[in-house]
Amino acid sequence: MWVFRVAGALIFVLCLVLSPAARASGGLPVTLTLERSIPLNRKTGLDELKAWDRARHGRILQNYGSGGGGGGGGGGGVVDFPVDGSADPFAVGLYFTRVKLGSPPKEFYVQIDSGSDILWVNCDSCNGCPTSSGLGIPLQFFNPGTSPSAKTIYCSDQVCAAAIQTAEASCTSQDSQCTYQFQYGDGSGTSGYFVSDVFYFDTVLGESVTANSSAPLIFGCSNYQSGDLTKPDRAVDGILGLGQHQLSLVSQLAMKGIAPRVFSHCLKGRDNGGGILVLGEIVEPGIVYSPLVPGQPHYNLNLQSIVVNGQILPIDPTVFATSRNRGTIVDSGTxxxxxxxxxxxxxxxxxxxSVSPSVRSFTSKGNQCFLITSSVGELFPPVSLNFEGGASLVLRPEDYLLSGGYVEGAAIWCIGFQKVDGQGITILGDLVLKDKIFVYDLTRQRLGWANYDCSLSVNVSLASGKDEFINAGQLSVSSSQLASLNQLIVVGTAVLAAHLLLLGGFPVRWVHFLVVSYTTC
Structure with missing residues (x-):
């Protein structure tokens, strides 16, 4: 689970539409609304970004060895959309979706997190929950007592026993509430109890026809927050987890035949940023797959070697082998x-x-940086990460370097990979994942990728056996928002140069791409 730090923001609203789906197993596509928040008035140093990532990695390491435990089954469903917004490469982005829960339905804004499993929202009895948000969104509190369809999950329920096995829940007695407590690496935390209630969504019937649908969903009702989760500047109503556990939304949908256990993301690294989120089977040509490491709670792959400029690096392959506190994780939340x-x-x-001696290099807080006056593609070599099954992830210089603005006409680029001191964990985050489709095929237990223009729509498989090119939705941004954004980008570039000249941390863009949630009948 990740805790994101967000300052004041512009809110962009985007409608997610699921296209006609593979209905062989009875599933239907779903429509949800995605919200994007880009804080434009705060610049973030590299040290702070690394601290945020470490907070997330603390949670990852706690879960090592607990096993995946995902549910079976699977239906058909497809979501396709672009995400437009800020071109500011120095701001931190946060993506979240809006879900409707309870009777009558109430709307909740939840962060989307592929590194955790559980959907939870703040409840009316919450101690420490913020009541306002610097994101400009209205905060709600879920009240099971006012929703006649709400049911408390008790320790005697089978689903609670399954959650306890993977440390997602705890119990004191069979007749007590099934509770949870999540503690994050930065000291913040949340606790509460599990409930079941109605989740509302739009089902796409085809040819742009949608129908209102609903299904029971198990989620967390948080009644206590601590640490950074109590701060209003980045407050939302909860967290949406998309891991492999049977209580994740992906698994709940699959077990009830509403959607398949396949989802994808495409992080747009150029121009205005944004991207594509898909729940469904993408059939774009060129996707290569590598098997997921079995029995892991996260999306682990077997990284076998790294090649720089055509030369295999002298690294013992056991460095990347999956074991306790070791392994290679693909995580869009990093x-x-x-x-x-x-x-x-x-x-x-x-x-x-591999860089020409004419390129000036310097070190900023332990990070290797370069001053260049030509294209990085001309000066830096490709890097290949080679995985089990013969699948290679080829990185352009832009996929392993961070752009740091300009100083006296020279572009600043720094190596974006960071060292994990004292631990053997390798994590591939947004720096590497951008400008590619990544497909998380949980049914076949494999992860695939291909280079892709994330501003385009995607090709998906339908129940008829045919493929259909699904058009992306469009995000509307007002002219006043764009003017403010462009002005802040200029200011951000100046701030960046000042940071680097002082050998301080440099701001980089943090965009969190996560898959949207759908529940089951």
């Missing part, structure tokens, strides 16, 4: 990218050695 300590040195040395 801002940067991280290499195990034994791999970091050879990687940085190989990149530095």
């Amino acid at each position: 801002t940067l990218a991280y290499l195990a300590e034994e791999a970091y040195g050879p990687f940085v040395n190989a990149l530095t050695a």
Whole structure:
């Protein structure tokens, strides 16, 4: 689970529409609304970004060895949309969706998190929950007592026993509430109890026809917050988890035949940013797959080697092997990218050695940086991450370097991969994932990717056996918002140059792409 720090923001609203789906197993597509928040009045240093990522990684390491435990089944459903918005590369982005729960339905804004499993929202009895948000969104509190369809999950319920096995729940006695407590790496936390209530969504019947639908959903009712979760500047109503656990929305939908256990994201790294989120089977050509490491709670792959400028780096393959506190994780919730300590040195040395001696290099807080006057594509080599099954993830310089603005006409680029001191974990975050489709196929237990223009629509498989090119929705931004955004980008670039000249941390863009949620009948 990730805790995101967000300052004042512009809110962009986007409608997600699920296209006609593969109905062989009875599933139907769903429509949800996605909200995007880009804080434009706050610049973020590299040290702070790394601290945020470490908070998330603390949660990841706590879950190692607990097993995946995902549900079976699967229906058909497709979601496709672009995400437009800020081109500011120095701001931190936060993505969240709006869900409707209870009878009558109330709207809740929840962060979307592929690194956790549970959907939880703040409840009316919450101690420490903020009552206002710097994001400009109205905060709600779920009240099971006023929703006649709400049911408390008790320790005697089978679903609670399954959650306890993976440390997602705890119990004191069989007749007590099934409770949870999540503690995050930065000291913040939440606790509460599980409930079941009605979740509302729009089902796409085809040819742009939608129908109002609903289904029971198990989610968390948080009655206590601590640490940064109590602060109003970045407050939302809760967290939406999309992991492999049977209580995740992906698994709940699959077990009831509403949607398949396949989802995708495409992070747009150029121009205005944004991207595509998909729940369904993408059939774009060129997607290569590598098997997920079995029995892991996160999306682990077997990384076998790293190649820089055509040369395999001298790294023992066991450095990347999955074991306790070791392994390679693909996680769209991580801002940067991280290499195990034994791999970091050879990687940085190989990149530095491959650059022309005419390129000026310098170090900023332990990060290798370069001043260049031509294209990074001309000066820096490609990097290939080679995975089990023969699947290679080829990185352009823009996928392993961070743009730091300009100083006296020279562009500043720094190596974006960070070292994980004292641990053998490698995490591939947004820095690496951008400008590619990533497909999380939980049914076949594999993860695939392909280079892609994330401003385009995607090709999906339908129940008829045919493929259909699904058009993306469009996000509307007012001219006044765009004017303010452009002005802040100029200011942000100036701030960035000042940071670098003082050898401080440099602001980078943190965009969180996560898959939207749908529940089951």
